[in-house]
Amino acid sequence: MSFPVIGVVGGGQLARMMAPQAVHLGVELHVLAEGPDVSAVSAVAHAPVGDYTDLQALRDFARGKDVITFDHEHVPNAHLQALIDDGVNVQPRPAALVHAQDKLVMRRAIEKLGLPNPQWDAVATVEDLIAFGEKIGWPVVLKTPRGGYDGKGVRIVDSAAAARDCSDWFDGTFDALLAEEKVPFTRELSAMVARTPSGTARTWPVVHTIQVDGVCDEVIAPAAALDPAVEQAARDAALTIAEEFGVTGTMAAELFETDSHPAGFVVNELAMRPHNTGHWTMDGCVTSQFEQHLRAVLDLPLGDTSVLGERVVMKNYLGGDNHDLYALFPAALAAEPRVKVHAYGKSVRPGRKIGHVNVVAEPGETIESLRARADRVASLIRDGR
Numbered sequence: 001m002s003f004p005v006i007g008v009v010g011g012g013q014l015a016r017m018m019a020p021q022a023v024h025l026g027v028e029l030h031v032l033a034e035g036p037d038v039s040a041v042s043a044v045a046h047a048p049v050g051d052y053t054d055l056q057a058l059r060d061f062a063r064g065k066d067v068i069t070f071d072h073e074h075v076p077n078a079h080l081q082a083l084i085d086d087g088v089n090v091q092p093r094p095a096a097l098v099h100a101q102d103k104l105v106m107r108r109a110i111e112k113l114g115l116p117n118p119q120w121d122a123v124a125t126v127e128d129l130i131a132f133g134e135k136i137g138w139p140v141v142l143k144t145p146r147g148g149y150d151g152k153g154v155r156i157v158d159s160a161a162a163a164r165d166c167s168d169w170f171d172g173t174f175d176a177l178l179a180e181e182k183v184p185f186t187r188e189l190s191a192m193v194a195r196t197p198s199g200t201a202r203t204w205p206v207v208h209t210i211q212v213d214g215v216c217d218e219v220i221a222p223a224a225a226l227d228p229a230v231e232q233a234a235r236d237a238a239l240t241i242a243e244e245f246g247v248t249g250t251m252a253a254e255l256f257e258t259d260s261h262p263a264g265f266v267v268n269e270l271a272m273r274p275h276n277t278g279h280w281t282m283d284g285c286v287t288s289q290f291e292q293h294l295r296a297v298l299d300l301p302l303g304d305t306s307v308l309g310e311r312v313v314m315k316n317y318l319g320g321d322n323h324d325l326y327a328l329f330p331a332a333l334a335a336e337p338r339v340k341v342h343a344y345g346k347s348v349r350p351g352r353k354i355g356h357v358n359v360v361a362e363p364g365e366t367i368e369s370l371r372a373r374a375d376r377v378a379s380l381i382r383d384g385r
Helices: 013-025 055-062 077-085 094-101 103-113 126-136 160-164 228-245 289-297 325-335 367-383
Strands: 005-009 028-032 067-070 120-123 140-143 154-157 177-181 185-195 201-203 207-212 215-221 249-258 265-271 312-318 340-343 353-360
Touching: 005 013, 005 055, 013 028, 013 289, 028 055, 055 077, 067 289, 077 094, 094 103, 094 228, 094 265, 103 177, 103 228, 103 265, 120 126, 126 140, 126 160, 126 177, 185 228, 185 289, 201 228, 215 367, 228 249, 228 265, 249 289, 312 367, 325 340, 325 367, 353 367
Parallel strands: 005 028, 005 067
Antiparallel strands: 120 177, 140 154, 140 177, 185 201, 185 207, 185 249, 207 215, 215 312, 249 265, 312 353, 340 353
């Protein structure tokens, strides 16, 4: 009897959180790690160190794997195509992955599909940026098309004078940058979907995400008081993107809820892998995003995505005052026995994502109470208070 071997490129916390689900399914998980001390290394038996930008390292890692998938979107597409040409089963395929790698490619594709986009343009010079701002009105958002995440590679430009101060962004690294309207949104949402290579797909409920300094801080699932028509349209948009782009595995469509578009939302960004806005599913759903991702890339039947309870809150904890996380686990776990704590095995640095907590609502519990309980445990671990 032979169970498949899955190779994950990248050894971050997403790969780490795939590991228990692989164990439950009886499949073997190997990770191509960036270094010997990255998050996933302590969670898997096979974690060779290798450079994901080195084609030969990828080829060596792919040998003997039934499928290759990803912890991040940064592997060069040409390398992935070379693996496919070698006969490697790569999921998701580079033709889909490029929409999460390059924001200009994504914007053009979303527009072609007729899905809700903010006003946008590709700008190659400061003059292009000024022209865009004058056309749609200031402020505007300037983004690098590749490499930005957690608020990095994003700049708010308030005026033509501020645009001239952005000249260092037009340094030739990219042929053009992405300029977008600053969407007047009421809150941020995330619509997650998983799709198999054979084309079956399932969504999770649309969630409310709260960002602090460009980093996901909290998720409320499902999003409270969300218009059912907007909820359905957001799920349908995620399904359309997954189908039309040929996505396999888990995908998050990050959205802005807004009255400025008839759909009630616009697409902000895409992630074609498990995502921070889906961590609540680990304790709050019949099937977590991590189990679903493994099922999807193996082309197994997808699991039920029903919520376990009326509502779930996920709260990240970043590096803070406390460097000995485990020393405060007794107090944190005793304070809220129903809260589930997840640690990523990372050293503490200010602002670094080092873990999260999940809590499922008790019958009749308010969102405010649920958020307070999650925040209490996260604060105890982060700062000892």
